[in-house]
Amino acid sequence: MILGLTGGIGSGKSTVSRLFQELGAIVFDADIIAKSLLSRESIKNEILRKIRGSSLNKITNELDRERLKEIVFKDREKLTILNGIIHPEVKVIYKELAERYSHVEEVIIFDVPLLFETKIDELCDKVIVVDIEEKTQLERVYERDKIDYKLIKDIISNQMSREERNRKADIILENNGSLENLRERVKKLYMEIKRGSI
Numbered sequence: 001m002i003l004g005l006t007g008g009i010g011s012g013k014s015t016v017s018r019l020f021q022e023l024g025a026i027v028f029d030a031d032i033i034a035k036s037l038l039s040r041e042s043i044k045n046e047i048l049r050k051i052r053g054s055s056l057n058k059i060t061n062e063l064d065r066e067r068l069k070e071i072v073f074k075d076r077e078k079l080t081i082l083n084g085i086i087h088p089e090v091k092v093i094y095k096e097l098a099e100r101y102s103h104v105e106e107v108i109i110f111d112v113p114l115l116f117e118t119k120i121d122e123l124c125d126k127v128i129v130v131d132i133e134e135k136t137q138l139e140r141v142y143e144r145d146k147i148d149y150k151l152i153k154d155i156i157s158n159q160m161s162r163e164e165r166n167r168k169a170d171i172i173l174e175n176n177g178s179l180e181n182l183r184e185r186v187k188k189l190y191m192e193i194k195r196g197s198i
């Protein structure tokens with residue numbers, strides 16, 4: 001079974017993925033896939049051509065990722081261009097994975113922050129949304145990234161709303177409590193999926 005996993009910034013997607021992985025699930029993380037795509041020659045060239053200011057590291061011949069991050073962070077239009085280059089390729093990879101893993105026994109997790117926006121949810125049998133109260137979300141992202149609250153709020157307000165995401169979910173996994181509590185619920189969910197009752 002292929003499960004999509006999504007949620008807002010810092011909601012706990014990576015944590016939930018890791019817990020599923022510990023139980024035996026196979027996880028495909030969109031952030032890792034997107035990062036690896038930045039090394040592909042055709043994509044590198046398209047980024048260099050379309051995003052002014054982007055450059056290669058002269059020693060490694062790889063894109064200067066820090067610089068790229070800074071450029072798109074400051075300029076939404078450039079972020080849209082970058083997403084327009086990367087997202088279709090990410091989707092191609094997930095399509096191939098969906099075909100390859102459609103009939104396996106294992107639980108397959110597609111961990112994709114923009115699952116609905118990229119329509120990768122359509123490749124999944126069910127979608128889990130990790131849901132978190134904004135107050136806890138702000139605290140956890142602040143603890144992890146040490147960026148100020150205003151910036152975190154800006155990021156949250158530029159993402160799909162919590163209500164819309166939850167409306168689209170098949171399963172809502174609330175993550176406001178302790179890690180132990182989350183672990184227990186992920187385990188219960190995993191068992192239900194394995195039994196075929198989900």
Ligand code: ATP
Pocket residue numbers: 007008009010011012013014015016113140141144175176177178179180182
């Ligand atoms: P992003 O969208 O930024 O990639 P994410 O959704 O993958 O984030 P995580 O990185 O898993 O979120 O979690 C955000 C932070 O909150 C991490 O530092 C993580 O260790 C912590 N965290 C997650 N769940 C819990 C929990 N139940 N209790 C305490 N801390 C938690």
